[in-house]
Amino acid sequence: MSPTPADHTAFAAQALSRVRDRSPLVQCLTNSVVTGFTANVLLALGASPAMVDIPGEAGPFARVASGVLVNLGTPHAEQRSAMVEAARAATSDDTPWVLDPVAVGALPVRTALARELLELRPTIVRGNASEIIALAGAGGGGRGVDSSDGVEAAEETAQRLAGSTGGVVAVSGPVDFLTDGVRTARVANGDALLTRVTGGGCALGAVMAAYAAVDEDRFAATVAAVTAYTIAAELAAKKAAGPGSFAVEFLDALAALRESDIAERASVS
Amino acid sequence: MSPTPADHTAFAAQALSRVRDRSPLVQCLTNSVVTGFTANVLLALGASPAMVDIPGEAGPFARVASGVLVNLGTPHAEQRSAMVEAARAATSDDTPWVLDPVAVGALPVRTALARELLELRPTIVRGNASEIIALAGAGGGGRGVDSSDGVEAAEETAQRLAGSTGGVVAVSGPVDFLTDGVRTARVANGDALLTRVTGGGCALGAVMAAYAAVDEDRFAATVAAVTAYTIAAELAAKKAAGPGSFAVEFLDALAALRESDIAERASVS
Amino acid sequence: MSPTPADHTAFAAQALSRVRDRSPLVQCLTNSVVTGFTANVLLALGASPAMVDIPGEAGPFARVASGVLVNLGTPHAEQRSAMVEAARAATSDDTPWVLDPVAVGALPVRTALARELLELRPTIVRGNASEIIALAGAGGGGRGVDSSDGVEAAEETAQRLAGSTGGVVAVSGPVDFLTDGVRTARVANGDALLTRVTGGGCALGAVMAAYAAVDEDRFAATVAAVTAYTIAAELAAKKAAGPGSFAVEFLDALAALRESDIAERASVS
Numbered sequence: 001m002s003p004t005p006a007d008h009t010a011f012a013a014q015a016l017s018r019v020r021d022r023s024p025l026v027q028c029l030t031n032s033v034v035t036g037f038t039a040n041v042l043l044a045l046g047a048s049p050a051m052v053d054i055p056g057e058a059g060p061f062a063r064v065a066s067g068v069l070v071n072l073g074t075p076h077a078e079q080r081s082a083m084v085e086a087a088r089a090a091t092s093d094d095t096p097w098v099l100d101p102v103a104v105g106a107l108p109v110r111t112a113l114a115r116e117l118l119e120l121r122p123t124i125v126r127g128n129a130s131e132i133i134a135l136a137g138a139g140g141g142g143r144g145v146d147s148s149d150g151v152e153a154a155e156e157t158a159q160r161l162a163g164s165t166g167g168v169v170a171v172s173g174p175v176d177f178l179t180d181g182v183r184t185a186r187v188a189n190g191d192a193l194l195t196r197v198t199g200g201g202c203a204l205g206a207v208m209a210a211y212a213a214v215d216e217d218r219f220a221a222t223v224a225a226v227t228a229y230t231i232a233a234e235l236a237a238k239k240a241a242g243p244g245s246f247a248v249e250f251l252d253a254l255a256a257l258r259e260s261d262i263a264e265r266a267s268v269s
Numbered sequence: 270m271s272p273t274p275a276d277h278t279a280f281a282a283q284a285l286s287r288v289r290d291r292s293p294l295v296q297c298l299t300n301s302v303v304t305g306f307t308a309n310v311l312l313a314l315g316a317s318p319a320m321v322d323i324p325g326e327a328g329p330f331a332r333v334a335s336g337v338l339v340n341l342g343t344p345h346a347e348q349r350s351a352m353v354e355a356a357r358a359a360t361s362d363d364t365p366w367v368l369d370p371v372a373v374g375a376l377p378v379r380t381a382l383a384r385e386l387l388e389l390r391p392t393i394v395r396g397n398a399s400e401i402i403a404l405a406g407a408g409g410g411g412r413g414v415d416s417s418d419g420v421e422a423a424e425e426t427a428q429r430l431a432g433s434t435g436g437v438v439a440v441s442g443p444v445d446f447l448t449d450g451v452r453t454a455r456v457a458n459g460d461a462l463l464t465r466v467t468g469g470g471c472a473l474g475a476v477m478a479a480y481a482a483v484d485e486d487r488f489a490a491t492v493a494a495v496t497a498y499t500i501a502a503e504l505a506a507k508k509a510a511g512p513g514s515f516a517v518e519f520l521d522a523l524a525a526l527r528e529s530d531i532a533e534r535a536s537v538s
Numbered sequence: 539m540s541p542t543p544a545d546h547t548a549f550a551a552q553a554l555s556r557v558r559d560r561s562p563l564v565q566c567l568t569n570s571v572v573t574g575f576t577a578n579v580l581l582a583l584g585a586s587p588a589m590v591d592i593p594g595e596a597g598p599f600a601r602v603a604s605g606v607l608v609n610l611g612t613p614h615a616e617q618r619s620a621m622v623e624a625a626r627a628a629t630s631d632d633t634p635w636v637l638d639p640v641a642v643g644a645l646p647v648r649t650a651l652a653r654e655l656l657e658l659r660p661t662i663v664r665g666n667a668s669e670i671i672a673l674a675g676a677g678g679g680g681r682g683v684d685s686s687d688g689v690e691a692a693e694e695t696a697q698r699l700a701g702s703t704g705g706v707v708a709v710s711g712p713v714d715f716l717t718d719g720v721r722t723a724r725v726a727n728g729d730a731l732l733t734r735v736t737g738g739g740c741a742l743g744a745v746m747a748a749y750a751a752v753d754e755d756r757f758a759a760t761v762a763a764v765t766a767y768t769i770a771a772e773l774a775a776k777k778a779a780g781p782g783s784f785a786v787e788f789l790d791a792l793a794a795l796r797e798s799d800i801a802e803r804a805s806v807s
Contacts, residue, residue: 275578288772300589301570301573301589302573302574302577302587302589303574304574305574306574313806341588341590343589343591343592343755344592345592345616345617346592346616372588375599375602376595376598376599377595377596377598378592378595379592379595445747464581465582465678465793466578466581467574467578467581467587468574510790510794511582511790511791511793511794512578512581512582512789512790512793513578513785513786513787513788513789513790513793514584514786514787514789514790516786516789517786
């Protein structure tokens with residue numbers, strides 16, 4: 001039985017406090033475009049970022065981190081080795097780790113890497129519809145970083161993928177779809193300005209790792225992460241005059257977010 | 270016969286709408302300092318950034334991109350290979366690509382790379398006066414990232430360089446000088462705060478690639494890119510209290526820029 | 539005899555003008571998370587940043603730079619070679635250089651590199667208490683990027699380390715401790731928001747390099763750098779609504795900082 005929207009909302013409100021109380025250490029192996037924004041999002045939320053992404057350090061560090069993000073946006077050779085090292089260590093220690101297969105299917109190097117990482121059973125896979133379909137092997141690929149498929153088109157594939165990894169799959173879009181293969185949820189919060197700031201999607205992967213680090217129920221944690229993040233975006237959009245001021249307001253909104261904001265605004269079904 | 274200032278202004282106003290309507294996919298192989306700002310500038314303008322800069326992916330991606338930026342600011346070994354791959358693919362497909370030879374002449378690795386890339390005939394070369402002079406082989410080099418030559422000193426060299434590449438050469442400075450070897454234009458818009466934000470110049474290279482992607486006349490497109498970019502800087506400077514707020518206002522101004530702003534403020538001669 | 543607080547305050551006020559007048563060229567070999575913020579901090583202050591961090595260029599560039607920052611946050615293989623190159627050239631030319639041994643002790647690759655760099659006698663070492671203790675070989679390491687030791691616990695070690703390098707050691711914390719082995723100073727300015735922005739500490743290393751480039755007395759220069767930087771943070775915090783707006787206000791505050799702000803607010807003992 002899937003949890004009710006009220007369950008998710010209550011959980012999401014409490015999860016925010018748990019993240020702030022425990023300040024999980026989130027190791028990010030991510031692309032060169034969004035490192036700074038990702039670290040600032042984690043800091044604003046109350047988590048601790050650490051970008052340890054070289055071979056020989058990434059594995060050992062994953063053993064002390066609370067959660068790990070592996071984002072394939074700009075996977076140069078050293079980082080690819082470090083990603084496999086970190087994912088292996090995380091899986092072996094049951095530390096939650098998030099795979100964000102940016103532009104997988106369209107580009108050969110990261111597609112091969114994504115398949116290798118998938119076998120290490122990521123706790124959470126986060127992507128747009130085209131990426132999820134390509135990762136599951138159901139799509140033809142070749143489309144690039146923006147999704148050419150609607151979220152609905154990926155729902156069945158996402159459930160199947162979650163069944164095979166034993167983890168959570170999150171499909172981003174105007175309404176996000178999340179599943180652990182059995183349970184499903186849709187989160188309708190957010191604002192289009194989040195797509196006008198680079199890292200708007202990538203940093204969410206890091207936030208998912210932070211939430212999964214403080215809760216055993218990783219499906220509920222992922223729903224809570226998406227809910228908090230997209231509600232902060234709504235609050236920021238109300239004060240923003242464009243994408244530049246939105247990015248600033250978004251960090252302020254994450255830092256100021258209250259449990260009551262989540263209780264009042266969550267649109268989970 | 271060179272186009273008149275009124276021709277340029279009308280073209281620049283319309284080109285802005287074309288960029289927004291078509292949202293060109295701009296592949297950026299750029300330096301590690303400015304990746305985030307560059308992506309945010311493209312997003313604010315209405316274009317689609319993609320930082321694909323590893324060997325084995327850069328070439329294939331250039332075949333689907335609308336335009337390509339190659340910026341030599343921090344050219345580590347893998348990126349150098351990827352740059353040659355991308356430039357070759359772009360030239361072969363007649364996809365417009367921009368070469369920004371940051372600090373060329375002063376530093377040996379990038380100088381050798383710049384000469385190799387120059388043989389692939391970049392659609393647009395963008396640099397300060399010292400870089401243009403060094404790239405054309407007319408200067409002694411050794412000066413670093415800031416220009417020690419005035420724009421005027423590089424005008425003749427720029428025309429000769431454009432003649433040899435068959436493309437456009439843009440020399441940045443208080444008044445920008447642009448030429449395709451036959452036609453010339455000077456754009457006097459802009460604000461000094463643009464030089465107090467890292468990436469202020471580098472991101473313009475990406476914007477040139479976006480504009481060149483939507484217009485066959487690449488000289489007019491380059492003039493239009495410079496005009497829109499520097500007018501947005503003027504509008505942002507009016508609201509800014511310093512370099513931090515300027516960067517935020519600049520992104521908001523790019524997103525809010527109207528054809529009428531260009532028609533009213535363009536200073537092209 | 540240590541200089542008095544009034545000496546430091548007067549020196550710090552004048553040093554700000556010297557940095558702006560001479561605009562020192564600061565070469566940064568730093569981590570991928572903070573490159574943009576670091577460059578923007580230097581530009582706001584009036585210095586000139588240059589991120590030259592590849593082998594074959596880093597050494598030659600260090601010979602023309604006014605100061606050099608070596609920050610070990612994300613030390614991939616090429617950057618490690620470039621760091622040794624740059625540090626060697628700086629030491630050989632008596633150009634001031636700053637070593638920021640991020641997370642040393644906790645991670646093996648950077649720990650080995652830090653020890654190698656330490657033998658090249660950095661002009662300034664900047665770190666939190668745990669990093670300074672680990673670098674000096676007095677700690678067990680293994681703690682990660684955040685300090686688990688208080689500043690006081692590192693004071694004796696810092697003095698001993700400064701004695702062995704012949705340079706300055708700066709221990710960051712709520713009250714910063716600085717020593718050249720003989721003289722000591724404590725700077726109590728700053729704001730906790732500086733720890734909620736990524737690069738808040740790393741960029742200070744670049745500012746120290748800028749200040750050391752314009753003054754022979756590197757201990758006084760380091761105290762002046764910390765004083766100006768943390769006072770700008772105080773001024774920014776008064777206008778900020780959270781970490782996002784703080785980062786923006788901080789850059790504006792650095793650009794607007796006056797000698798009188800330093801004279802009025804400095805808390806050096």
